[in-house]
Amino acid sequence: MLNYKIEQSLKLSGKKAIITGASRGIGAAMAKAFARAGVNLVLISRTEENLKELVHEIQLIYSQEAPLNKREKTDGYANKVLYYAVDLTDENTVKKTFADISSFGGIDILINNAGKMTPKPLAFVKSEDIQSQFEINTFAVIRCCQYVSRLMIRNGGGSIINIASMLGEYGQQGQSIYAASKAAVSGLTRSLAQELANYQIRVNAIAPGVINTSLLSVLTDKEKEQIRTRIALQRFGQPEEVANTCLFLASDWSSYITGQVIDVDGGVHF
Amino acid sequence: MTQTKVNNIQRLKKVFSQSLSISESQINDELEYNSIQQWDSTAHMALVAQLEAEFNIMLDIDDIIDMSSVGKCKEILKKYNVEL
Numbered sequence: 001m002l003n004y005k006i007e008q009s010l011k012l013s014g015k016k017a018i019i020t021g022a023s024r025g026i027g028a029a030m031a032k033a034f035a036r037a038g039v040n041l042v043l044i045s046r047t048e049e050n051l052k053e054l055v056h057e058i059q060l061i062y063s064q065e066a067p068l069n070k071r072e073k074t075d076g077y078a079n080k081v082l083y084y085a086v087d088l089t090d091e092n093t094v095k096k097t098f099a100d101i102s103s104f105g106g107i108d109i110l111i112n113n114a115g116k117m118t119p120k121p122l123a124f125v126k127s128e129d130i131q132s133q134f135e136i137n138t139f140a141v142i143r144c145c146q147y148v149s150r151l152m153i154r155n156g157g158g159s160i161i162n163i164a165s166m167l168g169e170y171g172q173q174g175q176s177i178y179a180a181s182k183a184a185v186s187g188l189t190r191s192l193a194q195e196l197a198n199y200q201i202r203v204n205a206i207a208p209g210v211i212n213t214s215l216l217s218v219l220t221d222k223e224k225e226q227i228r229t230r231i232a233l234q235r236f237g238q239p240e241e242v243a244n245t246c247l248f249l250a251s252d253w254s255s256y257i258t259g260q261v262i263d264v265d266g267g268v269h270f
Numbered sequence: 271m272t273q274t275k276v277n278n279i280q281r282l283k284k285v286f287s288q289s290l291s292i293s294e295s296q297i298n299d300e301l302e303y304n305s306i307q308q309w310d311s312t313a314h315m316a317l318v319a320q321l322e323a324e325f326n327i328m329l330d331i332d333d334i335i336d337m338s339s340v341g342k343c344k345e346i347l348k349k350y351n352v353e354l
């Protein structure tokens with residue numbers, strides 16, 4: 001966790017961010033980090049109970065730490081958090097959700113974090129494995145970028161951060177479909193950065209290495225150990241370490257950075 | 271013509287003029303996408319964003335692609351219950 005002074009120096013207080021896949025893991029860590037920085041949040045994922053619990057935690061953060069709420073007593077303005085328990089693989093749902101969000105005005109930050117990993121050797125990959133991973137890891141990201149870019153244009157700019165993966169950059173046995181779906185995100189990021197620069201929208205991606213979340217439950221202990229030995233820092237990352245990079249990319253500290261895929265992987269070597 | 275319709279036409283002209291950086295006198299139903307250098311793909315996105323903000327709507331991708339002239343834009347906006 002960054003200290004309060006660093007979070008304030010990011011000058012994100014009062015901005016509006018959408019975080020997909022916010023209900024647990026890296027997304028939940030991001031939501032809390034952005035809340036501490038005083039950012040108003042729209043949280044999206046499917047499971048309502050998890051989102052409700054997270055919203056409760058965020059409200060506590062707002063009441064105790066967030067810069068805007070320190071001002072609440074004097075100017076009557078406080079941070080806000082909303083959630084949408086929706087499936088982002090449904091095109092119509094994505095449209096409706098963004099239409100609803102648009103009624104609150106422009107958006108400054110989008111973090112496309114929702115994702116899914118189904119490791120299998122190619123011979124065992126079914127059509128539905130391909131479809132389901134591409135639907136959330138790639139197609140939903142493209143659609144969210146399409147809708148949010150229009151909300152950012154009205155705001156005069158913004159920052160889109162896509163969560164790609166180290167596997168999309170380097171590949172790994174048994175991960176061909178997941179890796180392909182994430183490599184597509186890196187390609188999307190580089191191209192979109194060129195296209196949206198006209199509107200002062202920066203587009204970057206983070207390629208996390210192995211981060212300690214429930215996503216890893218699909219890996220065996222042996223697989224995890226094999227991966228660990230290839231990490232220079234000899235440990236898995238924490239969700240907060242990805243969230244910190246996200247804060248940087250969302251803030252003006254990265255104002256001259258766009259079209260980049262930043263590895264947050266403890267120095268993985270293959 | 272109702273007052274709402276008159277106001278909406280005025281609002282539409284303003285959005286076109288601001289997003290394409292052209293004068294309101296240049297705006298008529300026949301004005302087409304790519305027929306003037308100011309209405310290129312970059313300006314088209316800005317136009318869409320401003321239309322959505324002005325009329326509080328979210329356009330379908332197909333409608334964004336179809337919006338090939340001011341006249342066509344009016345037709346499309348009517349589908350979103352904008353009186354024009």
Ligand SMILES: NC(=O)c1ccc[n+]([C@@H]2O[C@H](COP(=O)([O-])OP(=O)(O)OC[C@H]3O[C@@H](n4cnc5c(N)ncnc54)[C@H](OP(=O)(O)O)[C@@H]3O)[C@@H](O)[C@H]2O)c1
Binds near residue numbers: 022114213
């Ligand atoms: N952990 C790692 O080592 C690692 C490494 C590289 C990249 N990543 C990427 O980082 C991102 C976050 O991963 P994580 O480790 O935090 O995974 P996680 O704990 O499994 O969280 C995934 C999140 O995505 C949401 N989600 C999944 N499918 C969805 C859908 N169809 N619609 C809406 N929300 C959906 C989940 O919530 P619901 O189930 O409630 O919908 C959950 O909030 C993913 O894109 C992942 O690919 C992770």
